[in-house]
Every structure is written in C-alpha cells, then in structure tokens.
Amino acid sequence: MFITFEGIEGSGKTTQIRHAAEFLRRHGHPVVVTREPGSTDVGRRIRAILLDPAHRNLDHRAELLLYMADRAHHLGTVVQPAVAQGKIVLCDRYFDATLAYQGYARGLDIDLLKDLHRRVLDDYTPDLTLLLDLSPEEGLRRAWRQISAGEREAAETRFENEALRFHERVRAGYLDLARRAPERFRIIDAAADPETVGQAVRKILSAVLAPPAGSTA
Ligand code: TMP
Secondary structure, eight states, X not given: OEEEEEESTTSOHHHXXXXXXXXXXXXXXXXXXXXXXXSSHHHXXXXXXXXXXXXXXXXHHHHHHHHHHHHHHHIIIIIHHHHHTTOEEEEEOOHHHIIIIIIIITOOOHHHHHHHXXXXXXXXXXXXXXXXXXXXXXXXXXXXXXXXXXXXXXXXXXXXXXXHXXXXXXXXXHHHHHHXXXXXXXXXXXXXXXXXXXXXXXXXXXXXXXXXXXXXX
C-alpha cells in the first residue's frame, strides 16, 4: 500500500510520518518511510539543487523536470519494489506536491503536469493521501523557528523564501485537489497540537487498514 502525506511548509508531515510508522510497526505492519525529493543517492543531489536558496532564478520548467526526475528514480528503485513486497510505504510528498507547487502556485499548466505523470509514470497514484492543512502564516512561522533552532536545513530554504501569497496558492491547490478526489484524500487540521494530530492520523490509518467487515481475517 502506498500512502502519502502532503501539506505546506511547517505542517508537521515529517513528525507525523515518524509517529505513524511507529504505530504501524507496533501493529505488525512492515513499513518503509521515504520522501520526495531526495530519498536516493541521485535524488539527494537533485534535492540539493532544488532547495538551494541561491537558485532563486531556477526556470519553473526546469524545476518541474527535476522533481519528475527525482520521482521517476524514487518510484522505480524504492516505492514500487517495496509495495510489490507487500510493505506499507509512507511517503512525505508526491505528485500532489507537483500539482500544488508547480501547478497551482507557479502557474504551470495542470494538464501538462498530469499528462507527464501519465506518460512517464503510468499515472501511479497513492492508495491514500493525508493532507495536513494549516494556514501559511502558522506554517511559515513554525518552519522558520525550526530553521533557527537548527532542526531544519538552512541550506534548503528556497521555498520558505517565497512570499506568503505563494504558500496561500499552494494551500488552496491542495484543498482543491482533496475536494476533487475525496475517495483518496483525508484532510487533517494541522493547527492542533502534535498529539491531537497524531490521534487523527492513527484513526484514519486504523480504518483504512482494518479488515473489511464480515471478513474472517
Ligand atoms: P520538504 O522535504 O522540506 O518538504 O521540502 C521539499 C520542498 O519541495 C517543499 O518546499 C515543496 C517542494 N516540492 C515541490 O515544489 N514539488 C514537488 O513535486 C515536491 C515533491 C516538493
């Protein structure tokens, strides 16, 4: 099973994925935790290019293709092999991030993005997507606090440096995507404290992973 976590900067995805993985492992599930961009040797080099604040002027189309290159390699070498072995893959960001950031926020043609995803990645889609929804004011406040405290990489702040308006478009994009695919998305209020958010995550995961009613498993 392939489960993705999405949300703006500072929405708490990384913490929640860690707790979700512990919860699932405690219940006997084999879990792989991964993220985009940057989960492979090649991906780490792509991530460094993408998030370096010095690359302020990176062409938006180049940015898109770098995310896709990272994703193609990540899917082929990490995600799909693990799913094929029956593992639960928890992934911090995936194609919805491309739609929200490069599509809704940067303004690249959404149909082009979907077309590329279909042609290059066979439209490979998560079974479940948890959207941690938060206001950009609060998300950026949290993200910069973590950067000052050394808990986040100061060398990776190209997106944190974007204007508030940009992050508002990302958030609105995610909410629109969730509205259009309610069978796949679950929206979680990420403004609550981490324990409350964690409870909401666990409730959703338990419901999705529970054996269907009437099954003898
Ligand atoms: P993060 O790993 O700290 O969440 O940083 C990844 C950054 O890359 C984040 O600002 C969102 C951005 N991003 C995109 O713009 N498009 C994508 O397809 C992905 C996966 C991430």
